[in-house]
Amino acid sequence: MNFNSIEYLLFVPLVFLALLLAGARFRWVVLLAGSCYFYLTLKHLYLLMALFGVTAVTYLCGIGIERCKEQRWKRAFFWSGVGADLLVLAGMKYLPFIEGNLNLLLKGVSSGLAVPEGRVLVSIGVSYFVFQAVSYLVDVYLEMEKAERHPGYFALYLAFFPKLLQGPIERAGDLLPQLREAQPFDQENIRAGLLLFGWGLFKKAVVADRLALYVNTVYGDVHAYTGLTLWIATYLYAFQLYYDFSGYTDMALGTARMLNIRLTQNFATPYLSRSVAEFWRRWHISFSRCILDYIFKPLQMQFRAGKNWGTAAALLIAFLASGLWHGASWCFVIWGGLHGIYLASSVFYKPWQKKMHRRLEVEKSGLLKVWQTLFTFHLVCFAWIFFRAASVSDAFYVVAHLFEGSSGLADLFAAQGATDLAIVSVSGVLMLSVYLVRERNLAQKDFFQAPLWIRWGVYLGLTAGLLFFNMDSNAGFIYFNF
Amino acid sequence: MTKSLKCLYTAVMLFAAFVVVGGKFPAVGRLFLPKEPTAYILGDQYRMCDLDRFREEIPAGKPSAAATLEEADVLTLGDSFFNSALASDIFANELGRRLGGKVHNLATKEFFEPQSYPLSYLQHIGYRGDRKRILVLETVERSALERSGTYNGAGAAAGNELDALAFKVLKNNDVEYFFKHNVMVGPLESRLKNFRFKYLNIVDKSIGAYSLNPNMLFYQRDVEFSRVKKTDAVVVAAARDIAKLSATLKERYNIDLVYMVIPDKYSVYRGLVKGAPSYDRFIPRLCSRLTEFGVKNIDVYTLYERYNRPGIPPLYFASDTHYTAHGKAVLAEATANMLRSTLPARGDGMSTIASSGEGGR
Structure with a gap:
């Protein structure tokens, strides 16, 4: 069930109706049942079984870790839980990748041997709930959180439908206390949640899906295009991905907010970042927090003797893992590797860069800020080429032909027509205005205190925009694949 | 509040x-x-x-009385192209009229998608191969690859x-x-x-492309399928699965398979859509592989190409995914000719069918 489907627009009011009928005491039952149904509509029973398996193992191991007095038993429970969770992820997501590469290797050495290749399974949402389960076990093991004793609340913590398929990846300490609270309705939250949901839907259905027309045409057959066309397609993809994913996140946050639950904000105008490190503090925030806390920091501790080199190695490994988390393909590994290299190299050049800026007295220069923002954006876009391309060879084709003419450009824009271009441009200006308003700290709260005509102007404008300009494509979200 | x-x-x-x-x-x-x-x-x-x-x-077609399974020499099994009666009779009856023989359409609501699981379906209905028959198995192009993967698998009875x-x-x-x-x-x-x-x-998400001169709508799934890369390896794998089905049908049920893929409307009329890429010739490529594997088949795309000219009535409805009465008639005629030319005359349990064919391989 996609957030941008009629199915979902009917599902949410029905969850509310069920909550109203069931009463506060059974709130978790309604939300858990709703989440299971939501996941089942993907029509793959094994996904629900995987969720159930991960929930049961993590729940029991969490209690085991907390109850055991001896460290070795704590460790045993911890590693059993983490191992079992990762095994589910590996089995569902990485097995075909491992088998395929193993066979390539065996073929390369002409051994005549081959590993039987299994069925490719749909793994929508698995990376997210497994990551969340592992983070829970780490937090309990490090005694940062208490193990949840109520199996229902714990199951809901992993399965809560607004964040099940694409995150945000929630820490136990943030989400579990909210799930235990029993306030089904709050007017302010419903209003704020609805607005956020509508805004997210606008980003997805009006902007991202329209940008997809251009991006898919070019990246669907990159060999037909060169130069400027590839640049434009890559820029557009950067925005498509952002509006798609942040649109989804807004819808997730909006739905949860209507249910009185606040999820982690996942984006903070990432393309305005002035360094790649800052980009990762503003892009997919819940995920990069996990990568930082659970992979980078332990590795950095491990490699601390190596000083800067140790930090660089930890960054590289953490981002390679981040690439692999996104999908079992070499494209993602290269994408993660590129970000690892960007960040690892910054460990060495940052001190020099700062000195240089100080000596040139350009530290506070607006021009420098613009330059840094543009440079970071281009570094990120370069990596996106590997993220978007259908294969490594396609990605290298794009890289190799970035500076060769502009074939296919006229056809690309002629095929889509002027209307789409106009809608995308106007929406872009609108988005920018909203961000500027946000940057000036005009919070949502202030919006609800604005005069009636402003509020209703926004509501009606948003509704009209959605009704008239949505792409009606019901297209899935890009991050579903991860 | x-x-x-x-x-x-x-x-x-x-x-x-x-x-x-x-x-x-x-x-x-x-x-x-x-x-x-x-x-x-x-x-x-x-x-x-x-x-x-x-x-x-x-116009709503009027299906005539169909032959029963017992009296039929030729069986048909397929999706909505075989089961619908838009503006004419169902395909089995059109074919039967041309063959002068009894043709029975294997369609049932008691089994989920029998056209995707023919073996499992025949077992479900207790089919006995006590005499030789021909099965004309049809699939629409957009489902051809998916179905080739399920033909030898187990389907599910709707009774569950x-x-x-x-x-x-x-x-x-x-x-x-x-x-x-x-x-x-x-x-x-x-x-x-x-x-x-x-x-x-902006058009509904179910419409992948459209033409305004003449008016014609194209189904999103057809357009999507046209974008799927069908490498030779994929085509060979599909042909191999169909050949396996053909061998099993022969061995288990004494059935000769005649296979056909009905082109998506978008494959035939994509020339009407501005900027549409040329056809990847999936059907002709599949048919030539099937012929290599010894499976009798009809290349409906090549057949329809001959009729896709100005002045000839359209083969598909402008606002529907299915073929017109003319498209159905052309296919029924080609199928009848193919059956007449390639199948043995009476003596081994078949009706007397003899003549030359068109479109068949």
Whole structure:
């Protein structure tokens, strides 16, 4: 069930109706049942079984870790839980990748041997709930959180439908206390949640899906295009991905907010970042927090003797893992590797860069800020080429032909027509205005205190925009694949 | 919370419940849907997109009495192309008339997608291969690769109540349809769609492409399938699966398979769509592989190409995914000719069929 489907627009009011009928005491039952149904509509029973398996193992191991007095038993429970969770992820997501590469290797050495290749399974949402389960076990093991004793609340913590398929990846300490609270309705939250949901839907259905027309045409057959066309397609993809994913996140946050639950904000105008490190503090925030806390920091501790080199190695490994988390393909590994290299190299050049800026007295220069923002954006876009391309060879084709003419450009824009271009441009200006308003700290709260005509102007404008300009494509979200 | 907001939220919740009930229970839903015309049928693509410009009234065909399984020499099994009777009789009867023999269409609602699981379906109906028969197995192009992977697998009988219940509860197309077409939302939705098309060139998600001269709608799934890369390895794998099915049918049920893939309308008429890439010749490529593997087949794409000319009646309806009476007749004629030319004469349990063929391999 996609957030941008009629199915979902009917599902949410029905969850509310069920909550109203069931009463506060059974709130978790309604939300858990709703989440299971939501996941089942993907029509793959094994996904629900995987969720159930991960929930049961993590729940029991969490209690085991907390109850055991001896460290070795704590460790045993911890590693059993983490191992079992990762095994589910590996089995569902990485097995075909491992088998395929193993066979390539065996073929390369002409051994005549081959590993039987299994069925490719749909793994929508698995990376997210497994990551969340592992983070829970780490937090309990490090005694940062208490193990949840109520199996229902714990199951809901992993399965809560607004964040099940694409995150945000929630820490136990943030989400579990909210799930235990029993306030089904709050007017302010419903209003704020609805607005956020509508805004997210606008980003997805009006902007991202329209940008997809251009991006898919070019990246669907990159060999037909060169130069400027590839640049434009890559820029557009950067925005498509952002509006798609942040649109989804807004819808997730909006739905949860209507249910009185606040999820982690996942984006903070990432393309305005002035360094790649800052980009990762503003892009997919819940995920990069996990990568930082659970992979980078332990590795950095491990490699601390190596000083800067140790930090660089930890960054590289953490981002390679981040690439692999996104999908079992070499494209993602290269994408993660590129970000690892960007960040690892910054460990060495940052001190020099700062000195240089100080000596040139350009530290506070607006021009420098613009330059840094543009440079970071281009570094990120370069990596996106590997993220978007259908294969490594396609990605290298794009890289190799970035500076060769502009074939296919006229056809690309002629095929889509002027209307789409106009809608995308106007929406872009609108988005920018909203961000500027946000940057000036005009919070949502202030919006609800604005005069009636402003509020209703926004509501009606948003509704009209959605009704008239949505792409009606019901297209899935890009991050579903991860 | 103010009283008016409470009323609004309650109305939204109740409306959602109403839509789900109307969608899931046709007896209730029908009360709130506009009355269906009886004299004609509206094309499936038109019904999805609701654009007045593409409205066409398709005469409802009248299926004649079909031959029973026992009396038939030739069996047909396929999807809606074989089971529908738009503007003419069903394909099996059209073929039977041309062959002068009895043709039976294997269609049942007691089994989920028998056309995708022929072996499992024959076993389900207790089919005995006591005499030699021909099975004309059809699939629409967009499902050809998917089905080639299921032909040798096990399907499911619709009698399984748990499966049926799961299907009903989890698949919500019915709810979406009811939401869009009920008497309250339907007229508004229709006006909105026409407005969006007229001024913004936006069409329903089910339409992948369209032409305005002449008017023609193309199904999204057809357009999507045309973009799927069908490498030689993929085509060979599909042909191998079909050959395996053919061998099993022969061995287990004494059935000779004749296989055909009916082209998506987009494959035949993509020339009408501005900027559409050229056809990847999936059907001819599959057919030539099938011939290599010894499977009898009809290359319907090549056959239709010959009839896709100005002045010749269209092979497909403009607002529907299916073929016209003319498209069906052309195919029935080619199939009859192929059966006459390639199959043995009476003496081994078959009807007397002899002549030359067209379109067959």
